[in-house]
Amino acid sequence: DTEVTQTPKHLVMGMTNKKSLKCEQHMGHRAMYWYKQKAKKPPELMFVYSYEKLSINESVPSRFSPECPNSSLLNLHLHALQPEDSALYLCASSQAGRTNGYTFGSGTRLTVV
Amino acid sequence: GENVGLHLPTLSVQEGDNSIINCAYSNSASDYFIWYKQESGKGPQFIIDIRSNMDKRQGQRVTVLLNKTVKHLSLQIAATQPGDSAVYFCAEFNDYKLSFGAGTTVTVRA
Numbered sequence: 295d296t297e298v299t300q301t302p303k304h305l306v307m308g309m310t311n312k313k314s315l316k317c318e319q320h321m322g323h324r325a326m327y328w329y330k331q332k333a334k335k336p337p338e339l340m341f342v343y344s345y346e347k348l349s350i351n352e353s354v355p356s357r358f359s360p361e362c363p364n365s366s367l368l369n370l371h372l373h374a375l376q377p378e379d380s381a382l383y384l385c386a387s388s389q390a391g392r393t394n395g396y397t398f399g400s401g402t403r404l405t406v407v
Numbered sequence: 408g409e410n411v412g413l414h415l416p417t418l419s420v421q422e423g424d425n426s427i428i429n430c431a432y433s434n435s436a437s438d439y440f441i442w443y444k445q446e447s448g449k450g451p452q453f454i455i456d457i458r459s460n461m462d463k464r465q466g467q468r469v470t471v472l473l474n475k476t477v478k479h480l481s482l483q484i485a486a487t488q489p490g491d492s493a494v495y496f497c498a499e500f501n502d503y504k505l506s507f508g509a510g511t512t513v514t515v516r517a
Contacts, residue, residue, distance in 0.1 A: 298450075327505075336496050336507035337451065350504065384450050386505075394439040394500045398450030 295320040298399035300385050306405045309375060315402045317368040317385030323397070324390040326368040328360060331382040331401070343368060344390050375406045417512045420491075426484040428511045430497030433478070437499035440473055442482045445510070446493045454482070454495075489515050 298319045307313045317326065325344045329337035342350035343362040357379075359371040368385055382401040389395060420426045432440065438459055443451035455466045457473050457480075464471050470483040480497050494510040 334510075336510055339504055339506065342503065344503075386450070391503075394441050394456050394505065396451075396453065396505055398452070400448065400450050 296397065298385055298387055298397050300383075300399035300402050302402060303400070304403045304405075306407060307372065307375065308407055309377070311375075312371070312373045314372065315370040315383055315385075315404075317370075317387075317399060318366055319387040319397070320366055321387060321397065322365075323387035324365055325388045325393075326362060327386040327388075327396070328368070328370055329384040329386065329398075331384055333381075337384055341370075372404075375404075377406050380405045414509060415511060416509065417514070419514045419516060420487045421516050422487060422489060424487055426482075426487045426491070426513060428482045428484075428495050428497075428513065430480045430482075430508050430511075431478055432480055432497065432499050432508060434499055434501050434506075435475070435478065437501040439500040440471070440480050441498045441500065441505070442469075442471060442480075443496045443498060443507070444491075444493045445496065451496060451507075487513075487515050489517065491515055 301316045327342050328340040331337040339352050340354045341360045346362045357374050361369040384401045386396045386398045414429050439456050441456040442454040444454050445451045455469050455471050457464045457471045462473050468485045472481045492515045494512050496510045497508045
């Protein structure tokens with residue numbers, strides 16, 4: 295299995311809702327990432343997990359809460375989002391450490407109404 | 408010429424011609440430079456990478472050139488095909504982070 299699987303593919307949520315994005319990989323990668331991508335823009339790094347521990351938070355607002363329950367799963371919990379948070383949320387994984395071999399999922403298209 | 412290395416947000420290419428996509432990077436300390444292809448509805452897909460101590464690397468139909476003097480990266484695609492139509496991003500890896508540059512939308516004309 296050489297894929298990163300993200301669910302759901304599409305999500306529409308209200309500003310008072312709580313929802314979660316899920317990401318799964320079975321490549322034995324010990325680093326996992328969340329990126330946010332606005333339309334016609336490059337992906338922007340949000341969080342980095344290494345060996346199930348949060349190692350980088352790129353000053354992301356607290357309404358985004360990541361969680362790494364085990365080495366194969368990565369969640370992003372969403373609460374009280376704003377319409378400007380609407381974007382494509384990409385998950386990626388790689389071997390931990392100084393490496394460039396990232397595998398990206400197809401993303402969750404999030405719309406906040 | 409004056410436009411060598413200029414980053415263009417869009418590129419239209421005739422099928423069968425060669426494509427050149429340019430990118431300027433910001434961090435001289437980056438360890439790797441990578442090109443990604445992103446098709447509509449998909450995540451970025453790895454194309455080719457190059458270490459900071461190299462200046463050229465070739466893959467299948469693709470070549471990446473790195474000019475550290477002017478912090479410039481380019482991707483050459485030989486014999487461009489319709490399936491090459493996508494957005495192309497350069498990225499740099501430094502300090503455990505992968506950061507993306509502005510993309511170039513490549514459209515292949517039949």
